Amino acid sequence: MPGKRASEDVRREQILRAAFEVAVRDGIGGLTIRAVAAEAELSHALVLFHFQRKERLVHDLLDWLIATTPVLRAPLEVADLPHAMDRLDAVLRQEMERLAREPRHTRLFLEFWAMGARDDAIRVRISAELERYRRAFHAIMEALLRAEPAAFPGATADGLAALAVSWIHGCAVQAMIDPEHFDTGEYLAAVRGIVGQRG
Amino acid sequence: MPGKRASEDVRREQILRAAFEVAVRDGIGGLTIRAVAAEAELSHALVLFHFQRKERLVHDLLDWLIATTPVLRAPLEVADLPHAMDRLDAVLRQEMERLAREPRHTRLFLEFWAMGARDDAIRVRISAELERYRRAFHAIMEALLRAEPAAFPGATADGLAALAVSWIHGCAVQAMIDPEHFDTGEYLAAVRGIVGQRG
DNA sequence: GAGTGTATTGACCAACCGGTAAATTCAAGC
């Protein structure tokens, strides 16, 4: 006996949320159409009706994850800070706090990341997102170098951006396996000990 | 008809190598006893005979991976460098080159890392390895702070070590998805632009 | 060279997987 009906948008969103829960709980490798259906309290045929193939469900889940994870999406309040170094500091802090606040998103994203080494379609999406991330930091670093040219002799905006991205990703990896032992404050203090004293 | 015989050690090693190949090719989620057996050209029952359960095979694969990946295992030639900052520089370069040289090990390790969030036994192993890694950097950073106390005012060995570990892990993540675009030289130049000028 | 233990195999099983197809139910149009 069929359950209540729903519009396509609503149902897709419901299924994607369920897929997210299952993927976080059992890993992408353990993601199963039937498990998603059970999580959403639907029949597994309905999941296939809305996503046709499992592959498409997984890809759409990645798109959903990217769309709902606010990485560097809201640097509005940061843009008003007068000093470029303060802006960098604020963005780094903001990103680290996001990682600490949403460990499940971070973990799943990293799992997709590893999967991208095997799946072309996923690598394309991940690479595009990485590029977007890098460009955002590139702009910050360029402004920083322009504002204080003497601060980092010999460094390029490219290199500094790559460095910042690696920093954040390293934090993500560390916070993922050891969330309570990972101290955001101490970490940022070390960063400022190396970088910030020049700002 | 059974194939040639082999001692338990030899066969276990052979199976673990095959498991490594399969895990790298299809991911840990796609690791299958039958796929491992096919890769090793054995019957799948023999794999179970030597490892009892799939879970044990996976755990033993992680142990094998940790044992055969020379992370910070050979810092002998580095130890002779007179300046602490040179030692840090050499170790960072050494680790980054290892990541570039063995992307498959790195990728698989990261996949286990993500899996550790779901599997206690794996998290314990990963955490122990992370702790070992952090301690190695801690020793280097302590020597650095002792040798040049004025270089990093306000920074602790703990904070610097956590920073270095995040750095390396960030590089690993980035090199994994984008190996050819990841330029070790430019990256290290950026690091030296920020840190090295004081050495 | 008979006997013994163990490494190795093929056959089998229940459970689960992705996917298909037909039946059923619902909401809206006329």
Next chain:
DNA sequence: GCTTGAATTTACCGGTTGGTCAATACACTC
């Protein structure tokens, strides 16, 4: 109220999985 089309479900299929078990072939001892 009847038709129509889409949402939903049940039933089913072929294939794969982890795991068991009995049969078998090998290396070794005596």
